[in-house]
Amino acid sequence: MIPVNNSTKHNPRMGRFGDCFSACLSSILETAVPHVLHDGCDGEQKLRRLDAFLKPLCLSYVEIPIRERNVWDALDWGGYITAENGIHYLLLGNTKDDTGHYVVAHKNEIAHNPNEKAQIVKPIDDFYWIGFVTRRT
16 A cells, blocks of 8 residues: 545535545555545445446445444454455544545554544444445456
């Protein structure tokens, strides 16, 4: 993994949506990923854009919700399910300002935070989300 930091800070009042997701995906894939997710489009459009980028690479992205009390329990869960393969994964939660934020995790710890000023401190609507890049068949 090659760490990539945010290039766009989340500030919707100024019409800017942070690119932590793209930075995390760029870190894992070790290649530039376009700002495909957080630009204000709806969830369905986000998934279509992401799939259009990953499909030529024979990759797909899968994200699952997990219900845990805190970020450390979410990381323990992620570490448990990735223990055998040792892969990096994305973790999504909320910051203290209720802004969704992605980080790259490995085993049961945060391996890279693309914006050190943004810290995941709580779940989004009772869930943390764990995302995996998978090979498309």
